[in-house]
Amino acid sequence: MAIKEDVYTRIFQILSYAIIIIASIACLLPFLLIISASLTSNESIIRDGYHFIPQEFSLEGYRTVFTFPEEVLRAYGVTIFTTVVGTTLGLFLMTMAGYVLARKDFKYRNAFSFYIYFTTLFGGGLVPWYIMLTKYLGLLDTYTVLIFPGLMTPFLIILMKNFIRSSMPEELFESAKIDGAGDFKIYYRIVLPLSTPGIATVGLFLALAYWNDWFSSSLFINDPHKYQLQYYLYNVINSMQFIAQMGAGTGVSLSNDMPTESTKMAMAIVVTGPILLLYPFIQRYFVKGLTIGAVKG
Amino acid sequence: MNQPVPKSSAMLTTDSRLNGRRLASGRKNGFFYELIRNRILFLMLLPTLIFFFINSYIPMVGIYYAFTQFDFNTSLFDAKFVGLQNFQFLWQSGTLTKLTLNTVGYNAAFILFGNVIAIVLAILLNELRGRYFKKIAQSVMFLPYFVSFVILSVIVYNIFNYDNGFLNTLLVQIGGERVDVYNQPWVWIFLIILFYLWKNLGYSMVIYLAAITGISDEYYEAAKMDGANIFQRIWYITVPMLKSTFVVLLLFALGSIMKGQFDLFYQLIGNNGVLYNTTDILDTYVYRSLKVTFDVGMASAAGVYQSLFGFILIMTVNYIIRKLNDEYALF
Numbered sequence: 313m314a315i316k317e318d319v320y321t322r323i324f325q326i327l328s329y330a331i332i333i334i335a336s337i338a339c340l341l342p343f344l345l346i347i348s349a350s351l352t353s354n355e356s357i358i359r360d361g362y363h364f365i366p367q368e369f370s371l372e373g374y375r376t377v378f379t380f381p382e383e384v385l386r387a388y389g390v391t392i393f394t395t396v397v398g399t400t401l402g403l404f405l406m407t408m409a410g411y412v413l414a415r416k417d418f419k420y421r422n423a424f425s426f427y428i429y430f431t432t433l434f435g436g437g438l439v440p441w442y443i444m445l446t447k448y449l450g451l452l453d454t455y456t457v458l459i460f461p462g463l464m465t466p467f468l469i470i471l472m473k474n475f476i477r478s479s480m481p482e483e484l485f486e487s488a489k490i491d492g493a494g495d496f497k498i499y500y501r502i503v504l505p506l507s508t509p510g511i512a513t514v515g516l517f518l519a520l521a522y523w524n525d526w527f528s529s530s531l532f533i534n535d536p537h538k539y540q541l542q543y544y545l546y547n548v549i550n551s552m553q554f555i556a557q558m559g560a561g562t563g564v565s566l567s568n569d570m571p572t573e574s575t576k577m578a579m580a581i582v583v584t585g586p587i588l589l590l591y592p593f594i595q596r597y598f599v600k601g602l603t604i605g606a607v608k609g
Numbered sequence: 610m611n612q613p614v615p616k617s618s619a620m621l622t623t624d625s626r627l628n629g630r631r632l633a634s635g636r637k638n639g640f641f642y643e644l645i646r647n648r649i650l651f652l653m654l655l656p657t658l659i660f661f662f663i664n665s666y667i668p669m670v671g672i673y674y675a676f677t678q679f680d681f682n683t684s685l686f687d688a689k690f691v692g693l694q695n696f697q698f699l700w701q702s703g704t705l706t707k708l709t710l711n712t713v714g715y716n717a718a719f720i721l722f723g724n725v726i727a728i729v730l731a732i733l734l735n736e737l738r739g740r741y742f743k744k745i746a747q748s749v750m751f752l753p754y755f756v757s758f759v760i761l762s763v764i765v766y767n768i769f770n771y772d773n774g775f776l777n778t779l780l781v782q783i784g785g786e787r788v789d790v791y792n793q794p795w796v797w798i799f800l801i802i803l804f805y806l807w808k809n810l811g812y813s814m815v816i817y818l819a820a821i822t823g824i825s826d827e828y829y830e831a832a833k834m835d836g837a838n839i840f841q842r843i844w845y846i847t848v849p850m851l852k853s854t855f856v857v858l859l860l861f862a863l864g865s866i867m868k869g870q871f872d873l874f875y876q877l878i879g880n881n882g883v884l885y886n887t888t889d890i891l892d893t894y895v896y897r898s899l900k901v902t903f904d905v906g907m908a909s910a911a912g913v914y915q916s917l918f919g920f921i922l923i924m925t926v927n928y929i930i931r932k933l934n935d936e937y938a939l940f
Contacts, residue, residue: 320839320840324736325737328737333746345775346763360778405657406657408656411653412653417647427658435668436668439674440670466661495653499653523757543759545763549762573773577767583760598751
């Protein structure tokens with residue numbers, strides 16, 4: 313009996329290792345492709361195509377990106393600004409909302425929860441939303457429009473509420489009240505310090521959404537100086553493609569004169585860089601926070 | 610809904626004090642009584658309520674745009690009312706059916722493959738022994754979730770572009786012919802699903818892994834004693850225990866089945882009209898109508914259709930689930 317089970321378990325484990333290793337490699341390979349391409353000379357890419365290992369090592373892609381660093385740095389600045397302001401403000405509002413909705417003695421918590429949740433079920437659609445922000449609130453080409461719409465999502469508020477409810481007993485609030493603490497004092501003296509894992513998770517979700525945002529720029533920003541990093545990258549890629557195609561159409565090859573392919577890939581790496589560097593540190597908070605949220609169901 | 614308020618001594622004093630002051634109205638359970646008693650809490654919630662009012666509720670009024678001839682210069686209710694004309698155009702052009710089928714079809718595939726593969730991976734990962742190996746594998750699979758969709762489009766371009774993409778380079782090297790993937794509409798059905806999975810599997814896997822970790826070891830011990838092998842333990846214990854997580858994720862996903870993964874589709878396809886038949890979803894259509902073709906009337910009509918259809922769908926599903934098993938219903 314015991315031997316038979318061991319055989320099964322062993323087969324299963326070998327199979328598991330194999331599948332997990334294959335899946336992990338599949339997740340990594342695309343990154344390897346762009347890293348390799350960013351380190352390859354442009355001629356080599358045009359002649360031999362993209363490879364996993366640079367055929368002709370060169371840093372010209374990165375050199376081109378940083379020939380005129382003002383624009384890249386400016387886009388970086390916009391993204392860092394919106395990410396920091398948006399995340400801080402959004403976190404403040406969402407932890408407060410989560411705390412209020414988690415308070416069992418707050419009578420209308422279910423009604424207000426539904427008020428927030430309902431927006432995920434039904435909406436006016438993109439067009440009325442766009443018209444309201446541009447025509448009635450006059451937010452075209454402002455930094456506000458890059459920050460405001462992303463401040464809160466129902467999902468994150470519910471996550472925060474569940475986190476506070478599951479990690480802080482109601483008695484804690486009551487005893488604080490007996491000691492004379494007001495509702496707001498309970499929030500910043502008790503709830504905030506005790507919600508670090510929840511704040512980390514929600515904050516990371518929020519920061520990631522701001523950092524990866526290209527959509528707001530594409531809808532609301534006409535002034536290239538205010539482009540977010542991702543949209544800047546998107547534009548660079550598309551305009552280079554455009555230049556290359558123009559060259560192909562007229563018979564004049566422009567693509568040989570400028571390192572378009574390697575520059576594109578170098579640009580992609582420069583844009584992704586911070587996330588790839590921070591990832592190992594960030595990732596465990598994500599997993600921890602998601603775990604807490606998921607066990608709650 | 611109306612749970613009795615826990616009576617602590619502190620609350621009793623507040624209650625009676627306020628009661629004394631407001632004897633005239635005497636309505637202890639009224640909204641205004643609550644508003645005054647918990648004014649700080651209301652105040653703390655207020656910014657959130659205002660935010661959703663501006664960002665979500667006011668645009669609902671704008672649904673009216675779908676029934677008018679849009680003119681950016683006039684205000685909403687001065688615009689010329691045209692009834693269902695916008696919807697009629699949309700319907701007659703045949704786009705509506707195509708968009709609906711694509712949107713629902715892709716989302717169904719995302720939900721099905723996304724969850725099933727994530728569950729399988731979570732179970733496999735959970736059975737591995739090496740602690741570090743497990744951690745690293747989990748991190749690696751979660752990594753694509755962090756990468757922006759713009760980068761994803763760079764990756765796809767890198768692999769599939771005609772002149773020097775990785776795939777074509779490989780094909781030429783082994784003596785094959787180049788393939789112009791960007792002109793093959795049917796291929797994108799698989800590519801979009803594939804890249805959706807690439808980006809999201811790690812995330813769902815972590816959620817299922819958390820649920821598996823939450824299952825008590827006692828079940829497995831007991832099953833082992835009864836001679837169940839590893840396959841039986843997984844099939845009869847792990848899989849059933851993941852049901853509630855699965856249902857919650859499924860319901861959330863169903864709620865947005867009419868909203869596609871806009872970023873994914875738009876970044877992979879862009880404005881490549883050749884591929885629209887197999888890749889256009891409601892979100893990309895609305896966005897293009899607004900930004901590229903300036904067809905605001907059609908865009909709002911499509912948006913209203915999307916919202917309404919999705920709303921009816923989720924209400925129906927929730928109703929059915931409530932009938933089957935009350936515990937799993939969303940609301």
